[in-house]
Amino acid sequence: MDSRRFLRGVGLAIAACTATAALVACGGGSAEAGAAGSGGTFFGPSQNLGNGTARTYTMLDGSGNPTEIGVRLSPGALDGLPTATTPAGALMLDLPDQASATAFDHVMLNWNPQGHDPVTLFGKPHFDFHFDMVDMASIQAVDPADPNYAAKADRLPDARYVPQGYVVPPGGTAAQQAVPGMGVHLVDSADSSLVPGSYDFTQIIINGTWDGRYTFAEPMVTRDWLLTKPTLEQPLKLPQAYQKTGYYPTGYAVRVDDRSGDYVVALTGMTARQAS
Template sequence: MQKSFWIGTILAGLGLASVWVLAQTQSQTVMGASGVLFGAKVTSWAKLNAQKVVQEVGLSIPLQAIQNAPEPSAGEAPPTQTDAMMAIMMQGPTLRLELPEAVKQSTFLDHVDLYWEKFGHPPDRYLTPHFDIHFFGVPSAAVDKIDCKNLTPPALELTPKGYAPAVPPGANAAEFCVPLMGFHGLPLSEFAAPGQLKPGLFDYTLISGFYNNQYIFTEPMITKAFLLKKQGFSEAVSRPVTVGRTTLYPTRFSLSFDPQANAYNLVYSGFVAGQ
């Protein structure tokens, strides 16, 4: 009797293991677009579970691309703000990658616009070479039409939890809009006091973006100096209570270095339904 019990237990365990293995084999990684960034291949991808539901959306950036990102030469002056805005409008992102179709169809995310800022950009805390990596929730064609002629500031109720308003109340919205991007909302953790950014240069932060009174992107902004350390971090992704779209939204962003691939993985995960 005891022998039969143990045999039955073992067989049941094997059965459960088989189910687990089958579930794992049914999950898959689907590839999005790839492109060359400073001599290295950058790739977008997504992981789907056995039910074809998006679990992770990622971007893999080889360390070579980061190492090769050009910095200012000796004596090279940073562009004026007007020249910088004109350059963005004329040249567009350093690299644009469309995300996998499964991501576009079922989640908030649509494509990635990556900008290399070799001088950094104002305010002073961000005047260090860094990458601005916009994960847009609207199609490329819509982003290309962002010319900052519509200066409607984001409604205060669009401000995500833990973030400062993208346009401070009473401020001139024209001073805060960036062509092909829109308005940028900073997390409160970037501030030492209301309206006063922390002293010193930043390492990384996670920005929320808006245009035409809509939440349209989430943006990891990461310095070259931090990336060269082969370190990582993980942050909660905040969004407005009501976005205006019924879809899946990520709740977590993580950056990790893969020593075997000698590359970074930027990953959005923890997708939940929202509107």
């Protein structure tokens, strides 16, 4: 996207993740692998990224219930990436049909070769993985040309519907910090490490809202950290209630598949939740 709106603030500043590079699609049908029956691992269409590919996946248990969704980057995907930001737009990754019971619709993947503001926090080259809970048309409708744009940005969900402790950063209203094609980004108010000039960014979880809805969960992960082949598993902060019935994650993981060499960014511990 051509325009950027950056979230500002002291200590809890977070940049909107609009910097993207040209990522060329090479669509294909869903593929599946795994155990016989209703369980296994199922993949979305593959798309080109760097010298490799990116694709989504979901894992189902033996009863056909989702346990995990995520994105796999093939080993070559971290090489041959653009070195300059372009306005070409994000890479939109469909989830496999087998993920339909989850709260998520697709993943928007952004490569930020020069990081983004505030550079004292997020100036390193990194990927942003937007796990979107609204469809692509709704994402595209987050447009400043909408006469109700500011009102929709300022219409935050009730606090019980967003992960506990996540807030609009200081430095402006939600409408002032809204990002076209994304929404309003939220940061963890308890994260005392977010101090400009001293924060050592490797990975972080952001959340987002639009027009009264909790709309995305967003891991941000640096390329250099991925190249160390990390193994990370941590619980997510959760909402107290849910606006839509479906399976939602309770954890987050980053790992490397020993067999394929794929870099994996996952939302784990999928659990059924009822709207209330």
